[in-house]
Amino acid sequence: MMPAMEQRYETVIGLEVHLQFSTQTKIFCGCANVFGQQANSQTCPVCLGLPGALPVLNQKALEYAIKVALALDCRINTLVKFDRKNYYYPDLPKGYQISQYDKPIAQDGHLLVADENGTTKRIGIKRAHLEEDAGKLIHDDQTNSSFVDYNRTGTPLMEIVSEPDLRSAKEAYDYLQALKLTLQYLHVSDCDMEKGSLRCDANVSLRIKGTSSFGTKVEIKNMNSFKAVRAALEFEERRQQEILVSGARVVQETRLWNDAKALTLPMRSKEEAHDYRYFPEPDLVPFVLEESMIASIRCSVPELPRAKYERLRQTYGLSEYDTNIIAADQDIADFFEACAKLYGDTKKIANWLSGPLLQEMNARKVGLKDMRVTPQDFIVLLQKMAENVLSNLAAKETLKYMLDTGKGAVLVIEERGLAQLSDSAALIKIVEDVICQNESVVQSIRAGKESAVGFLVGQAMRQSQGKANPKMIGAIIRNKLLGSSITEAY
Amino acid sequence: MTRATKIITQDDVKYIASLSRVHLQKEETQHLTKDLEGILHYVHKLERLDVREIDPTSHVLPLKNVYRCDEVRSSLKQAEVMQLAIQQQNGFLKVPKVI
Ligand SMILES: [Zn+2]
Numbered sequence: 186m187m188p189a190m191e192q193r194y195e196t197v198i199g200l201e202v203h204l205q206f207s208t209q210t211k212i213f214c215g216c217a218n219v220f221g222q223q224a225n226s227q228t229c230p231v232c233l234g235l236p237g238a239l240p241v242l243n244q245k246a247l248e249y250a251i252k253v254a255l256a257l258d259c260r261i262n263t264l265v266k267f268d269r270k271n272y273y274y275p276d277l278p279k280g281y282q283i284s285q286y287d288k289p290i291a292q293d294g295h296l297l298v299a300d301e302n303g304t305t306k307r308i309g310i311k312r313a314h315l316e317e318d319a320g321k322l323i324h325d326d327q328t329n330s331s332f333v334d335y336n337r338t339g340t341p342l343m344e345i346v347s348e349p350d351l352r353s354a355k356e357a358y359d360y361l362q363a364l365k366l367t368l369q370y371l372h373v374s375d376c377d378m379e380k381g382s383l384r385c386d387a388n389v390s391l392r393i394k395g396t397s398s399f400g401t402k403v404e405i406k407n408m409n410s411f412k413a414v415r416a417a418l419e420f421e422e423r424r425q426q427e428i429l430v431s432g433a434r435v436v437q438e439t440r441l442w443n444d445a446k447a448l449t450l451p452m453r454s455k456e457e458a459h460d461y462r463y464f465p466e467p468d469l470v471p472f473v474l475e476e477s478m479i480a481s482i483r484c485s486v487p488e489l490p491r492a493k494y495e496r497l498r499q500t501y502g503l504s505e506y507d508t509n510i511i512a513a514d515q516d517i518a519d520f521f522e523a524c525a526k527l528y529g530d531t532k533k534i535a536n537w538l539s540g541p542l543l544q545e546m547n548a549r550k551v552g553l554k555d556m557r558v559t560p561q562d563f564i565v566l567l568q569k570m571a572e573n574v575l576s577n578l579a580a581k582e583t584l585k586y587m588l589d590t591g592k593g594a595v596l597v598i599e600e601r602g603l604a605q606l607s608d609s610a611a612l613i614k615i616v617e618d619v620i621c622q623n624e625s626v627v628q629s630i631r632a633g634k635e636s637a638v639g640f641l642v643g644q645a646m647r648q649s650q651g652k653a654n655p656k657m658i659g660a661i662i663r664n665k666l667l668g669s670s671i672t673e674a675y
Numbered sequence: 676m677t678r679a680t681k682i683i684t685q686d687d688v689k690y691i692a693s694l695s696r697v698h699l700q701k702e703e704t705q706h707l708t709k710d711l712e713g714i715l716h717y718v719h720k721l722e723r724l725d726v727r728e729i730d731p732t733s734h735v736l737p738l739k740n741v742y743r744c745d746e747v748r749s750s751l752k753q754a755e756v757m758q759l760a761i762q763q764q765n766g767f768l769k770v771p772k773v774i
Contacts, residue, residue: 208745215748224766225756229748233756245745266733273696275770323767324774331774332767335756460694470738 213240232339234279259294289314309348354418557591
């Protein structure tokens with residue numbers, strides 16, 4: 186394909202994200218909202234749609250929806266009503282889904298999305314509405330049947346629909362990441378794509394660059410990870426491009442991403458014209474949101490990731506890399522700021538947070554909240570390094586023991602004998618031993634091969650079991666062999 | 676009542692029946708079309724009313740803001756749910772394959 190042809194087209198993507206709320210109970214009944222239970226053990230007459238059972242809205246679900254709406258800078262419709270979306274499918278016991286049609290709770294919001302160069306783009310949020318999740322189906326070819334589990338039926342769900350503002354698979358991926366992080370900050374969902382608490386469908390079309398009308402769009406479903414979203418959109422972009430370049434037309438359809446084959450395939454089920462015959466839900470009375478209710482929820486919206494990022498960068502002069510890592514986790518950001526109040530070297534704090542501490546967190550597969558270290562302890566550790574009591578390596582060891590035992594840095598250093606050897610008499614003795622043991626290296630250094638000093642430093646460090654102050658060792662060796670001043674090292 | 680314009684045709688009824696998974700005989704379709712036509716004509720009387728001064732209503736009850744606290748109540752047992760199923764297997768409802 187000619188590159189010139191490719192450049193003629195522009196990709197247009199809009200994402201539909203479904204977010205499961207982590208409320209205690211379902212949206213319209215008191216069944217527990219939990220994942221991974223025995224099939225069909227979390228249902229009741231309401232969520233099974235048994236005759237006569239009536240839904241009652243979970244106030245928490247409504248509050249969470251408002252919180253999301255505020256975080257996405259949406260206009261909130263203060264008259265909340267629900268509608269029935271009618272269709273027949275075995276995962277929908279009532280034969281309809283309670284959703285919102287003409288008056289979604291939130292409209293016309295936006296999210297700022299930054300790429301890796303730090304350039305931000307405003308992605309519009311067309312609408313976001315509250316609805317109930319459907320059940321889960323497992324298809325079995327052997328018995329030619331489907332198995333239904335209604336535990337998920339009635340889980341509170343918010344559908345967040347972006348404007349078709351995304352112009353590449355990469356941009357869609359960045360938007361999804363930014364959206365997820367924002368939603369995580371709100372603590373309304375665990376946002377786990379693997380578990381299905383965050384799900385994403387996409388509308389993809391291509392158009393000639395510079396035109397404003399949209400091409401025929403294809404809906405992509407079944408993308409079960411962030412990686413899959415990006416791969417599916419990249420594939421679909423290429424597929425449509427090839428069709429258009431060949432002079433053919435893109436067919437409007439729903440396609441499923443096949444992760445194993447790494448391609449999208451048309452959905453095989455008989456595509457019925459979508460005719461959901463929406464009408465107002467008669468079993469739920471309307472909800473009028475008081476300004477005071479919205480105001481109190483507004484107070485519960487924390488500083489959001491983008492704002493936090495900007496503030497951390499400006500206030501503490503951190504690198505983009507460190508700031509991204511710190512702002513990606515509220516607990517880490519809080520920890521960082523608690524440390525910054527106690528200790529002036531914020532770069533050091535950031536380095537040690539995004540480096541050794543994060544490594545320990547990953548190795549232990551726990552969040553910062555479950556790590557046995559306080560900002561005070563952490564600062565003592567950094568201070569001991571600055572005072573040359575701990576070498577870099579010994580500090581990492583100290584941190585490990587601190588996390589294992591929950592003990593403070595001072596105690597760990599003492600108990601484990603991790604303090605650096607800075608007593609010059611002892612260090613000189615070690616250097617003298619090393620010089621005796623490595624005659625040929627010593628000669629080459631004297632002959633001008635100064636780079637070999639590093640080897641002797643290594644030997645001395647080994648002999649001291651890592652406790653020697655490497656800078657002092659280096660200075661003593663240079664002094665002995667090359668006659669340079671010891672104080673140069675300080 | 677004038678019947679000059681048809682509000683609903685037999686094709687409309689067949690379409691609605693198919694959406695609702697209802698299988699109708701020819702006579703049933705004719706019969707239902709006539710019935711629904713009558714109902715719709717009756718409802719169309721409302722169009723003669725002047726509703727310019729009336730706010731849209733989404734619900735007929737004079738109630739609003741009926742919430743429930745986010746507190747868990749006990750669910751049905753799996754065995755109870757299975758009794759409701761036409762076919763079941765290992766705690767799942769079993770239906771003809773849909774994909
Ligand atoms: Zn229930």
